[in-house]
Amino acid sequence: MPTGKVKWYDTDKGFGFLADDEGGDVFVHANALLEGTTALKPGTRVEFGVMDGRRGAQALSVTVLDQAPSVARKLHDKKRKPADEMVGIVEDTIRLLDGASMQLRKGRYPDAAGSARLAAALRAIADTFDGS
Template identity: 65%
Template sequence: MPTGKVKFYDADKGFGFVHGDDGEDVFVPAGALPSGTTSLKPGTRLEYSVAQGRRGAQAMHVQVLERTPSVAEAQHAKHRRPADEMAVIVEDLIRLLDKASNDFRRGRYPERRDATKVASVLRAVADQFDGS
């Protein structure tokens, strides 16, 4: 059976393409996906059979061999701070955002160093939240 990697897949439209190891691009309809699979990420390794459709090669009986690692799953593996530490960090973030909000209400953006601080704290807190 041929193998290849998902080139792209649009779950809303219900199709995508796999780039076969032989260099051929093959159409992948939603109906060929394994039971319970509704979408495929680019780079996912597949095994499939091929049938000639009206518009060319079409994958049939798709099997997922190797899923592409997810950024979200990598985030889960990160070390998370204890909840009591996060409470203090979130309270500090609220104060920073409140100060920025007051600057916006006065018709101006926060100073560059304050804006940079808010942005970096937001990113760090988001990483901690994502890790759940």
């Protein structure tokens, strides 16, 4: 049986499209979903039968192989650092931002190394605060 990924699926309309592993698009209707499956998320790996319909390939008997990863679940699985550890990171980031501000006032961006440090610090702070 062919396999592929869900390109998009509209639960309200009851249809969507799959991208088969050979690169083709396959129409999928809600009737092709096996019992217990009511929706498909983009990126979900599926296995399906195919028939040629009037408008092209159409999926039959769609079986979910692997669910698409959930970004929300990944964020909530992260552990927060203790607040006292965050103090140093925030203060270092403030210093980096001050330095970047001075460079920008002079009409230029910080050098590549400084920009990379600032970006890494901002990502660390964002991930920690967002991991609530």
